[in-house]
Amino acid sequence: MDLLPDDLLADVFRRLAPCGLAASRCVRKAWCAIIDTRRLLRADLLPLRLDGFFCLGRILHPPPCFFSRRPSPGRQQVAGGLDFLGTRDAMDLHIIDHCNSLLLLDFGRLVNPTTRQWARLPSSPHPSTGMEDFYDNYGLVYDPMVSPHYEVFLIPTVPARLGSSSRFKEDSEWPPSPYSTHGHVFSSRSWRWEERSFVLEGGVAVATIADMMLPDRQNFERHTVYLRGALYVHCQDDSVMRINLLNDKFQMIKSPLESEVVGEDDVLNLGKSEKGVYCALLWNDRWPHCRVWLLNESCDQTEWALKSNISLQAVGAKLSLFCSE
Incomplete structure (x- = not known):
């Protein structure tokens, strides 16, 4: 196989089933490069299997519990223990966000429970002037079928009260356009936080600051979902922000709740x-x-x-x- 030209190898790979093609990526770096460069692997065709999930307590915040299915013959059971982190404080194990088997914990720790590896992210920059009172949620983006690298997004949320130094008023449009993540996007490829902004599609905001200032639900955690090149963010008024990471544009999707x-x-x-x-x-x-x-x-x-x-x-x-x- 080493003597075959890349184009011929690509033709061979195209005839493989998705699972076989995914396994071929792990054989050699050269094969992985051929498959990824030509985008031969369609992750949406791979069989998905839920081996387990974490469950968090909402009141006492105990350590996250991991529930897994019974191991089948010939298949290794996934262990969800986080004991390898070397901490006994339950708050240190609080899961902020997750994406395709990676966990983002408090205090900037990125964890892979399957490989039992973890890394601490560098501190994020301070918010820009006028945004100090805006708390930040985190969104994790990771697709192992596309790249071994991941990104972490800092997503601003509206506080229950605006500070005196804030440049926003209660009747200000939210989100503003061009929407900015305050320059807070971390990339594991460069291992640093970088500036990145997104433009609102259509140019018309669908909410105001006042719509987001819901004191009863300020403390609720809102996780994100990453799917097919887009990051979906659960906003405070229960609308959804869809950020297209391919063209740096975003749109606001109304909440599914109507009269509820x-x-x-x-x-x-x-x-x-x-x-x-x-x-x-x-x-x-x-x-x-x-x-x-x-x-x-x-x-x-x-x-x-x-x-x-x-x-x-x-x-x-x-x-x-x-x-x-």
């Missing part, structure tokens, strides 16, 4: 699968309910489609009975 009022104890989260981006609402009326929407991006107008509306009354009744015994 999300209370302080209700939970709205973003997620993804092979079909696209989902939004799930878990709320407690008389009995807990779960409602799930799928983001339809196949047409010119992006919209949410309701896929599930499930009552958890039976589960709640059984839990109440169990707790009373």
Whole structure:
């Protein structure tokens, strides 16, 4: 195989199944370069398998619990322990964001539980003048099928109160255009924070600062979702910001909630699968309910489609009975 020219090797690789092609990337650096340069591997065709997931407590913030499936014959079980970090403080293990098996923890630690490797990111620059009061969320971008490198985005959020030095007013448009991440984008390729800005598609903002100043939900964590070159950010008014990392543009997508009022104890989260981006609402009326929407991006107008509306009354009744015994 070493004597074959690159073009002929590429023709051979094109005839392989997606799993075989993905395995070929790991054989030699030269093969990996041929496959990646010609974009032969389609990550969306690879079989996806959930080997486990982390669960975080919302009140006491204990260490994250890892739930995994039973190991199948011939397949190595994934361990989710974070003991290799050498810390016993539960707050040090708090997961800020995650993406394709990588975890971003508090205090700027990037962790791969599978390989049990981790790195501490350099400190991010200070916010620009007038933005000191704007707290920042983090968004992690990592696609091992495209590149071994990852990026970390600092995403501004509106505080419950604006400081006297802020250049924004409550009736100011949010997000501003051109939207800026304050120059806070970390790249593992260069190992430093770099400036990067994004332009609002259409040029019209859909919210104001006042819309984002929701004191009851200021402390709720809003994770991001990365899928097919775009970063989806859960905003404070439950809208979604879709940042296209290929052309440095972003658009605002309205919340899937129409008449529903999300209370302080209700939970709205973003997620993804092979079909696209989902939004799930878990709320407690008389009995807990779960409602799930799928983001339809196949047409010119992006919209949410309701896929599930499930009552958890039976589960709640059984839990109440169990707790009373």
